[in-house]
Amino acid sequence: MLSDCTLGFVTNPNTAGMQATARTCDELKKGIIMVEITAKPLKSHLKRRGDEIAEVLYQTYQTPLQDGVMLNIAGNGVYETVNSGVDQQCMDKQVYEVLKRIAELLGQRGYPVLQIRSGGQSGADTAGLRAGVRLGIPTVGHYPYGYKVRTVEGVDKEHTYEEILHQILSGIPAK
Numbered sequence: 265m266l267s268d269c270t271l272g273f274v275t276n277p278n279t280a281g282m283q284a285t286a287r288t289c290d291e292l293k294k295g296i297i298m299v300e301i302t303a304k305p306l307k308s309h310l311k312r313r314g315d316e317i318a319e320v321l322y323q324t325y326q327t328p329l330q331d332g333v334m335l336n337i338a339g340n341g342v343y344e345t346v347n348s349g350v351d352q353q354c355m356d357k358q359v360y361e362v363l364k365r366i367a368e369l370l371g372q373r374g375y376p377v378l379q380i381r382s383g384g385q386s387g388a389d390t391a392g393l394r395a396g397v398r399l400g401i402p403t404v405g406h407y408p409y410g411y412k413v414r415t416v417e418g419v420d421k422e423h424t425y426e427e428i429l430h431q432i433l434s435g436i437p438a439k
Contacts, residue, residue: 273299273339281371357394363392
């Protein structure tokens with residue numbers, strides 16, 4: 265099943281990957297909301313952005329026939345964000361804070377985030393999977409054949425399922 269809306273966490277919304285994602289969302293008649301990621305985020309800004317997105321999601325997708333929302337997490341890879349001072353850890357923190365606020369607000373309205381989906385690349389995709397697991401939201405990562413992930417150097421590297429699982433879970437702080 266497809267997600268209801270894509271959240272694009274970006275330092276640059278004009279990359280080829282984000283343009284392709286936006287075109288796909290348009291073709292499928294699915295919404296896309298861009299979330300700017302910066303090297304030195306203000307927690308109050310992330311909270312406010314989470315509030316705004318939760319309201320848009322609720323107003324747009326809440327219907328009597330739907331008991332929650334499924335989100336696709338997309339955005340820039342770390343190989344694109346690192347030049348803006350945003351490494352994987354910085355991306356993880358910001359995606360988590362925004363998704364946490366969205367999940368809190370929608371949950372209070374009885375309209376939970378049912379699933380988080382991602383393409384499984386470095387940067388925003390990985391951050392979305394980590395945030396979903398950390399928040400207890402079911403997650404699905406759609407990786408290319410061979411579990412290929414582009415590194416910070418821009419090289420596509422194959423992984424095993426176990427390596428990918430370790431990458432996702434090792435980035436989640438212990439409770």
